[in-house]
Amino acid sequence: MYERYLLLLHILTHKSGKIENGTPKYLKTGDDLVSAAKSLLDRAFKSHHSYYGLCSTSCQVYDTAWVAMIRKTTENVKHWLFPECFHYLLKTQAADGSWGALPTTQTAGILDTASAVLALLSHVRKPLQILDVSPDEIGPRIEHGVASLKRQLAVWKDVEETNHIGVELIVPALLSTLEKELGESSFEFPCKGILEKMYEEKLGNFDLKKVYGKPSSLLHSLEAFLGQIDFDRLSHHLYRGSMMASPSSTAAYLIGATKWDDEAEDYLRHIVRNGAGHGDGGISGTFPTTHFECSWILATLLQGGFTMKQIDSNGLRGLATILADALRDENGVIGFAPRTADVDDTAKALLALSLINQPVSPDIMIKVFEGKDHFTTFGSERDPSLTSNLHVLLCLLKQPNVSQYHPQILKTTLFTCRWWWGSDHCVKDKWNLSHLYPTMLLVEAFTEVLHLIDAGELSSLFDKSLKCKIGLSIFQAVLRIILTQDNDGSWRAYREQTCYAILALVQARHVCFFTHMVDRLQSCIDRGVSWLKSCRFHSQDLTWTSKTAYEVGFVAEAYKLAALQSASLEVPAATIGHSVTSAVPSSDLEKYMRLVRKTALFSPLDEWGLRASVIESSFFVPLLQAQRVEIYPRDNIKIDEDKYLSIIPFTWVGCNNRSRTFASNRWLYDMMYLSLLGYQTDEYMEAVAGPVFSDVSLLRLAIDKVIDNTRVNLAGTNGTVHNGNGHQHESPNIRQVEDTLTRFANSVLNHKDVLNSSSSDQDTLRREFRAFMHAHTTQIEDNSRFSKQASGDVFSSPEQSYFQWVNSTGGSHVACAYSFAFSNCLMSANLPQGKEAFPSATQKYLISSVMRHATNMCRMYNDFGSIARDNVERNVNSMHFPEFALCKGISQTIDDRKKRLSQIAMYEQGCLDRALEALERQSRDDAGDSAGSKDVRKIKIVKLFCEVTDLYDQLYVIKDLSSSMK
The missing domain is CATH 1.50.10.160 (Glycosyltransferase)
Structure with missing residues (x-):
């Protein structure tokens, strides 16, 4: 298909032996670029028809x-x-x-x-x-x-x-x-x-x-x-011969009406003669695109490193006048063409005019298009647009009186952060097929936001959490652009999209988050520029969407010139973002990175790549810290400091970047928080719940009651009296333990996305969660019997064989299985929109197999790393089971036992790998020809979960991560 696409591009770009206008390949110096930019402005202005307007969109x-x-x-x-x-x-x-x-x-x-x-x-x-x-x-x-x-x-x-x-x-x-x-x-x-x-x-x-x-x-x-309708009653909607600047709609009008309309015919004849087809019969999909092209050309060049002084010309002034006149004539809001008002083109026009020091008030735009939590592109629409809101934000940030628009700046920033937070894999928008276009706009807008925060102009507008998310969004946007660059220097061999990427990376050179990787950043820019310059001829990049897809010739040329010009400018000092301190990794995280570098997963990684994931994960740490005591109290409990909190984000972020999965921040953060709760639950059950319930059977009954009673509480409380941090001051008692466990159960089983997942996935989570909690009570009993043994490092009274134990209580005791089930619920809610994540019986069996083997491995490697601590604290460990004590009648040392446990864990790894392969194959077979991106994504996320589990396993081997009981 790709070869056919290239052939089609060749046909579309070489009409009658002519090549469409484009940036000359021979551009080498800054003067050449300035001359080319002025040429573009002049040609665009001269192409503007006084009646029909301007359009360089490709044929459709x-x-x-x-x-x-x-x-x-x-x-x-x-x-x-x-x-x-x-x-x-x-x-x-x-x-x-x-x-x-x-x-x-x-x-x-x-x-x-x-x-x-x-x-x-x-x-x-x-x-x-x-x-x-x-x-x-x-x-x-x-x-x-x-x-x-x-x-x-x-x-x-x-x-x-x-x-x-x-x-x-x-x-x-x-x-x-x-x-x-x-x-x-x-x-x-x-x-x-x-x-x-x-x-x-x-x-x-x-x-x-x-x-x-x-x-x-x-x-x-x-x-x-x-x-279906009477087309003769629509003639009054024609404007200069067109129906909303749509040739196909105008054609339908002429086909459907009984009265001929010469004005509509003349409009179409103008397109045939003067459009991108140049008389060969090809018709542009939208005509005209006057305001779109004028504003995009001006804003792109001036944001891309050209100064007003450099490119001031009749063309620049002419295009600016077109925009200013349109805003005046259409009462402050315009669209891509006359009488098609939208927020996108209005905001871009206002930005362009601000950049040439001719600002126009955005007040009318705000009045017409501002909604409750975002700006609408039109008066009404099926779904919002990220790029429309980013254009509004960029426009407002360039107003001479920024403080007047703080509410709208906050609204569009929040909307953008929420959109980025929830985007799985690549961010999407309705007006451009490439994820790189909204990514570029986000980097441009948030760089300016950070600059104004540093300067104190927006500092009080955003709380700490939002500042973290602003920093996280821009860091991920830039890092993912770097990670997805092709070997030839391009991004998927698309010219305009490669320009988007270069422009975003050039912006990133101003931001201090990227200081550690400035060489890599510059290398990506240089290779992208080299690829752009090596393009043999003007190749189309059909990235803009209407009814189908198209390119805008003059705008594509502006992006190429802007990319080349901005990349050629002197590299500035990277100071923007210095006030966002969450970008600085903690000392605990730095220490753990020395361990991470020793793991098989991360030892092959370049230093800059590992460092990038460390910085990205540091943005999550304050968010996690803010919820640290939301469920479990930690004051006055005899456990060490929870240093694992600093490394948890990295385990998910590092694997996410390493695998190029790019799961949504929403999923990543929920899994980070669940990981934190897994550690805290282990500590709480051992240090608090166990001692409070002298009869462990009563604790098991209390757990069942809590789980059975979990339900959505519309009042937002769980029937307990809270102080400032949600916990009571009295010494721990049974009621307090039940309240605490209720908070935990509700946070998992009544999570918003869990409630929106399929009933089957919810049932699996509830079963695994119950098994997880029950396993803690069983472990307390086992530990009690083990600690009462007179001596020895062999558990003398197990109620199961090691195989039975690790496939039930022992495996369920680690948080892996219920976390896996929780992840499947998140997938069910967000990928198939509430349908089963794994719909067939075969897929259900295979995902259960994956879950079981991953869980067993997690338990084994956890025990491998914690044997010394477990010996001291008298916690039952895999290697305490009698099967590990003797081999052929010979007593086994700790090293012997570790070797045997490692062999079993390697067997489980093989089982896990085969189960994953079978699941992927079955998912593909069940979907058949209709297999889509969502089927691919669910397998990618399952693999990411398994990779994170593998990383924890490797870290356990190197160092025990759990807090010790005091």
Whole structure:
């Protein structure tokens, strides 16, 4: 598919022997870059048409197909209005029958293929004046196109995640029309039910009769309503010949209306002649994009290291005037084109004008688009946009009176942090297919936020937790860009996306968090720049989304110039962020890093990579410390200081970065907190709960009562009287222990995501949690009998064999199994949206096998590292079991026992590896052709969990991590 994509790009970029405008390869000096930037500004301004505006967006098959279907009657003779569009479709069909297939989105290929097949069907039924193409040629093309469409629908996985405008309305309408034209039964495909539900929900938000009144977003996708509305009643919505700047919607208007509209025809003719197709029949998917291009070009160049003095020109002033006039004429809010107001283009225009010292008040933008907890892109929308809110934030941070907009700055910062916190793998947005675009904006915005915090202007606006999350977000954004750079210096060989990455990394050079890795940072920038300069010709990067996907030529050129210019500037002193002290690792963490470097997992890692994970994990430590005594009191309890708190975040962060899993911070933090509770529970049960309940059977009953009574408490309390830190001052008693255990059980079993997970996953968690708590009571009994033995290091009264014990009480005593079940609940809630994480009986069995073997390993290696402490404290350890005492009648030393335990643990490792392989294979087989990113993600997260367990196992071998009982 990728090779076909490159061939398609070659076709699209080399029309009639011409190469589209782009930054010349020969640019070498700063003067060359300045000249090229001024040239871009001047060419963009001169391309602006006084009536139709400006547009350098690439051609899109989807809109071309709709324009190709327009018929007109002149002197009682019907003819195809734009035969060149039909010929364009013939030229761009791929060998497999498809149109527009992209590696970044399945939806675009489906839309392009379906619309192109419909256009060919229209032409083969009524060739009219097009006589040079035989029906015998078109027929096989249609057959191949339909076959390709069916194949694409069969494996369509991104329907729910799609960014494309109106897809839930357009695809059902297209398929329905194709069924009628082909005389076939309905198209059947795995996600059809999901699409139909999306269609019903979308249509439920609209009253189609209202389309005749005030303008609405439906006008952008009128092709979805052919045969459903009266197109003759829509003529008043035309603006300079277009329906909301959409060629396909305008084409649908001409097809559906009974009265011909010359203005709409003239608009389309202008696009055919002057759009990116340059007369060859290709149609831009959006036209015009005047305000989008003016604001993006100006802001990108000026944020990218060019100064006003360097690039001041007629072009710059002309584009600025267009924006200023538009804001004035449209009452303070504009869109990508006239009469399409949105917060995105408004904020970017305001930013651009601020950067050229012509600030315009954002007050109207705030009045129109500010919502309760974020800014909406339009008046109403299905879901919010991260990039829209980042554009608002960047705009507000550049206002001359920043303090006036503190509430909005706080709101957009909080929204961005929440979005980043909850994003699994790559951050996504609805207007750009690349995760690098919102990532770049986040780095730009949060660098400025940190700068203003350092200067004291925003310091009082954010609490410690939010400052931590701001620092964490920017650090992760930059580190993940570095970690995902390809060997050739690019990011997936995409030109514009490589520019996004370079611009983000250049910003990071200002931030003190990256001082330790400045050489690596600069190396990534240099290699990215080298790749950009080596591009043989202008290759398209279809990263912007509308109904399908497109590139904006002038904007792409601006990004390339900005990337080259910013990278060429002198490296500044990295001082930004110095007030965020959480970026400095604790001394405890530094000590543990010496141990981590000795582990098999991390010994191969470069020093900068390990150091980066250390710094990233340090942002989590204050967040974890804030919840340290939320469940368990620690004052006046005879246990050592909980130094493990400093290393817990690293175990998850380090493995997350090492494996490139990039699980969400939401999942990472929940697992960190659960790890903390695992240690604390072990300590509490041994130091407090056990002694309070002289009869351990009563403790077991109390645990069952607590677990059975767990439920969501809408009042937010658990029926206890709390002081400032949530604990009572009285000496520990049975009621206090029950209250404490209730808090713990509620924090696990009534966690928000657990309650949103499948009932099956919740049941598994409840079983494993009960086993975990019961195992502590059994361990207390075992320890009591062991401590009463007269002497010896062999447990003389076990009630089970070692195999039985480690597969039940011994394994359940460590927190691994219930933590694994908890993780599966989080996955169930967030990946399949509340459905079972592992739906088939086979998957359930295999994930249980994975859980069991990981748990057994955890117990074994824990015991391997803690034998000295357990001997002193008289805690039953694996190596205390009689099986380890003798071999062939010979008494075994500690080293002998460790060797045997290590052999058993290695066997468990092999079982775990085979179970993981079987689970991955089964998950793939069960999903079949419809296997999607969520199926891949769940296996990645399971593997990450196992890797973290493996790291703990390796650390236990080197050093016992638990706090000692005093």
